[in-house]
Amino acid sequence: MRQIEISQAQLRAEQMLNSSGIELTEHEIAHIEIADFGLGQLEVQGLELITYINTDRYCAKELVLFPRQTCPEHLHPDIGDETGKMETFRCRTGIVYLYVEGEPTSEISAILPSGSEEYYTVLKEIVLHPGEQYTIEPGIKHWFQAGDDGAIVSEFSSTSRDEFDRFTDPRIQRNGGSS
């Protein structure tokens, strides 16, 4: 990604957080992570993240999604003797359409990213409004998309080890940041 694109996305994420009343330090604002997953279409498939804390026991992040922005399908595998990452998504603002393994929902609310449809294989829909949350067990494939107004999601989880995430789309290169 070009630096100008990163800076613009950081500014936009900062403005969304500001509007929702979530305060960040100057250092956090300067380090908002912009993940385009190497696909080069940030606004369609991408994510903005602030990692508040990531220890060997727990992790907490704020995820910002622009309108209809999608975090691509992935799972968190076991790593050696350690069970894969378990995570709880709590919607703070906007609407989040979350998809996990299970009986597919007949008409989903998300719009599959054009040209990447085949890499979205789990279609059991969970809709999260502000104040609602859902916990994803380790090893379960999942992806999510914000509604038309974007969304802010708090992620509470076990330790984050983004480099081990397994994405369904083989084109994806994960350069830091995850969910």
Add this chain to the structure above:
Amino acid sequence: MRQIEISQAQLRAEQMLNSSGIELTEHEIAHIEIADFGLGQLEVQGLELITYINTDRYCAKELVLFPRQTCPEHLHPDIGDETGKMETFRCRTGIVYLYVEGEPTSEISAILPSGSEEYYTVLKEIVLHPGEQYTIEPGIKHWFQAGDDGAIVSEFSSTSRDEFDRFTDPRIQRNGGSS
């Protein structure tokens, strides 16, 4: 505590959360935990809590503090082979005066609860404004007090096992809820 006192504290906590833009479900609102630590002076020494998630790997809570309300000094011990709870306090609104073990601050900003002064023994002060956070290592004594406008604090941590918390004040009985 009398039911009327619990209900009033729940309503007050709900209003503070509403004002700060933090959304809760109806179920969460109905189950806001009110902890007076058995001391019978909730507004001086007490805490209001919403536990979002508490698994065997991680925990996330929202803590509400009324103006100058104090969470009494305690620590989280090791339990069997498991290292004690580690926790990160992130101030969302208001000001939090947090005290931990270490070189005592010469003039602290908190007001020690009258009649309980002897049970506040760690006096190294950390001041948290909105967006600022601090991580407390396992086994470290700590306590905290909100400023004049109260405070809301997000707590990210390893698993919560409140019943094992060790309070400095021997009069304290812990009936659920912690921080």
